[in-house]
Amino acid sequence: MSTTIITGQKLDRFTPATQEALRIAQREAARMEATSIDPEHLLLGIILQGDERVMNLLGALGIDVQTARRRAGEIAQPQDNQTMQEIDLPLSREAQECVAWALAFVAHMYFSAIFPDHLLIGVLRHQRTQPLLSFLLPSTEELQTRISEALGADYTAYIDQLVQSKIRDQSVVSYGRGASLRVLRRFERPTATFIDVLDLDRAKRELRDVVEFLKATPMFQLSGGRYPHGVLLAGSIGNERRLLVQATAGEAVVPLITLSMPALMEMLIDLQSGAMRFEDLGLPVREYNLLRRGSTPEKGQRYIQYIFQQAKDVAPAILYIEDIDALAKLGKNEGRDQIVRQVLSEMDAVEKQYRMVAIASADHPETLDPALLKAGRFEHQISLESHGAQPGARRRFCAACRREVHPDWQYCVYCGASQARVCPQCGAPLPELAGARFCAACGSALPESSAV
Numbered sequence: 001m002s003t004t005i006i007t008g009q010k011l012d013r014f015t016p017a018t019q020e021a022l023r024i025a026q027r028e029a030a031r032m033e034a035t036s037i038d039p040e041h042l043l044l045g046i047i048l049q050g051d052e053r054v055m056n057l058l059g060a061l062g063i064d065v066q067t068a069r070r071r072a073g074e075i076a077q078p079q080d081n082q083t084m085q086e087i088d089l090p091l092s093r094e095a096q097e098c099v100a101w102a103l104a105f106v107a108h109m110y111f112s113a114i115f116p117d118h119l120l121i122g123v124l125r126h127q128r129t130q131p132l133l134s135f136l137l138p139s140t141e142e143l144q145t146r147i148s149e150a151l152g153a154d155y156t157a158y159i160d161q162l163v164q165s166k167i168r169d170q171s172v173v174s175y176g177r178g179a180s181l182r183v184l185r186r187f188e189r190p191t192a193t194f195i196d197v198l199d200l201d202r203a204k205r206e207l208r209d210v211v212e213f214l215k216a217t218p219m220f221q222l223s224g225g226r227y228p229h230g231v232l233l234a235g236s237i238g239n240e241r242r243l244l245v246q247a248t249a250g251e252a253v254v255p256l257i258t259l260s261m262p263a264l265m266e267m268l269i270d271l272q273s274g275a276m277r278f279e280d281l282g283l284p285v286r287e288y289n290l291l292r293r294g295s296t297p298e299k300g301q302r303y304i305q306y307i308f309q310q311a312k313d314v315a316p317a318i319l320y321i322e323d324i325d326a327l328a329k330l331g332k333n334e335g336r337d338q339i340v341r342q343v344l345s346e347m348d349a350v351e352k353q354y355r356m357v358a359i360a361s362a363d364h365p366e367t368l369d370p371a372l373l374k375a376g377r378f379e380h381q382i383s384l385e386s387h388g389a390q391p392g393a394r395r396r397f398c399a400a401c402r403r404e405v406h407p408d409w410q411y412c413v414y415c416g417a418s419q420a421r422v423c424p425q426c427g428a429p430l431p432e433l434a435g436a437r438f439c440a441a442c443g444s445a446l447p448e449s450s451a452v
Contacts, residue, residue, distance in 0.1 A: 013106075018116045021049040028076055029089050036092040039128040046123065047072045047136070051116040058120075061162055062143050068136040098122040125159040127152060157253045161191045171283050173267050182263040182415050184283070185307065187314075189255050190246035197247045200240065203382050207231070207248050210357050214252035214316045230347060232324075232378040233361040240384060241361040242414070245320045248359070255317045259307045262326040263415075264300065272296045272334065297335025301342040308346040308358075316355035324372070325362040340369050347377045 014022070022037075025045025029037045046054055047068055058065050091099065102122035106114050123129055130147060137144035150158045171185040194204045210228045233241045242258075249256040270276035271291070278292050290302045311319040321343075330336040350356055360378050362368060372378050405412050 014114050017051045018114055021045045021116050024048050026089055036090050037095050038092045039094050039098050039123050039126040040132045042123045043129045044072055046116050046120050053115055053117040054120055057117045064138050067138050071136045094128050098126050125156045127155050130155050161189050171287055184260055184263045186258040190250040192247045193250045194247050206382050211252045214254050228357050229376045230358045230378040232381045234365040235384045245359050249318045255314045257311045258320045260322045262323050265326045265329045268296050268300055297338035300339040304342045311356050312354050319358045321360040324360040325364050325367050328367050
């Protein structure tokens with residue numbers, strides 16, 4: 001393939017399948033008598049190339065793959081190899097933007113090579129591909145309607161939300177004590193908005209400043225709105241707090257980076273005690289390297305720094321520190337004060353130009369280090385009242401992350417833990433004892449299928 005398409009350094013990072021998709025795009029541009037390769041040619045080339053990763057991505061986004069491939073084939077026409085060899089068209093400015101977006105996505109995900117699905121993400125979000133994408137979708141699909149109705153930047157924002165809501169980048173810790181998997185870090189772009197959150201009207205009003213600041217609206221700038229350094233959500237159950245934070249990110253149309261403080265603290269304690277080995281972590285290499293050396297507080301400090309840097313890199317963004325009061329699980333002798341100081345240092349280093357807001361939640365805010373609640377940190381406290389269950393209704397909680405779960409769930413949607421080993425009446429974890437027939441928490445009889 002001609003290096004006039006992609007400069008040498010970038011071309012080396014494209015896999016053979018991605019280069020083949022570019023060749024097909026070049027062929028289609030030439031057939032249409034275009035003077036350069038545009039984003040719509042790239043979209044055709046990627047779909048016609050038929051890479052399995054691309055097909056999986058399209059399916060995950062809710063796109064009918066067979067219909068899209070059939071309609072793309074109707075547009076394209078085969079050409080002989082000699083004609084393809086004579087083609088030498090450059091990328092248009094818009095197509096170069098697509099490649100740049102793909103490169104940014106790959107850099108964020110720490111991939112070494114650019115696969116066709118990475119390029120597809122960069123191409124889909126360009127407004128030039130909107131008409132062709134609408135044609136490739138069945139007319140009866142709701143997705144086609146939403147894509148057709150979006151205009152300009154709204155189209156790109158919608159595609160961003162669609163991709164990030166379906167493709168979540170997260171780090172999961174695997175615990176070997178028979179407990180569960182725990183989500184330690186998550187990167188997503190939520191699609192929920194305030195209208196999806198029932199009640200909590202006062203909290204939503206108070207979070208409106210966060211939304212206006214992240215969107216950098218003229219209203220916020222002209223009103224002299226106070227810079228929301230940090231927000232603390234106190235009280236209520238974890239489910240409502242998380243949904244409220246997701247809705248805030250959705251309203252502002254920004255990414256959401258989540259750190260589970262309980263998962264981090266438990267992991268550090270288990271590593272220190274020897275209950276967990278580094279080989280059992282199951283984390284990405286870049287995060288494994290942060291935790292494989294140094295003392296317990298040094299590990300925690302590096303990971304806190306890494307999380308804040310992630311949020312800065314994708315700003316405007318929201319950083320959600322879930323259950324920050326879990327810091328109390330780490331004793332003073334185990335380095336709690338050093339980790340708290342790292343959080344304070346990171347909060348103090350967040351400057352206005354980053355347009356990043358840190359939101360933390362706590363069941364027991366009174367146990368927090370007072371320094372965390374000072375001006376410029378989590379000074380804005382929003383108290384929440386639980387609306388998650390009706391009076392007298394039974395509530396079932398995940399034994400791993402203690403979030404409320406639906407009685408019919410086989411796995412927790414928040415941390416992935418199996419729900420098979422909890423009491424169906426009260427949600428307490430069942431004893432790992434042969435012959436156990438009653439729940440140790442509520443005394444109710446266990447079904448035969450639950451007995452060990």
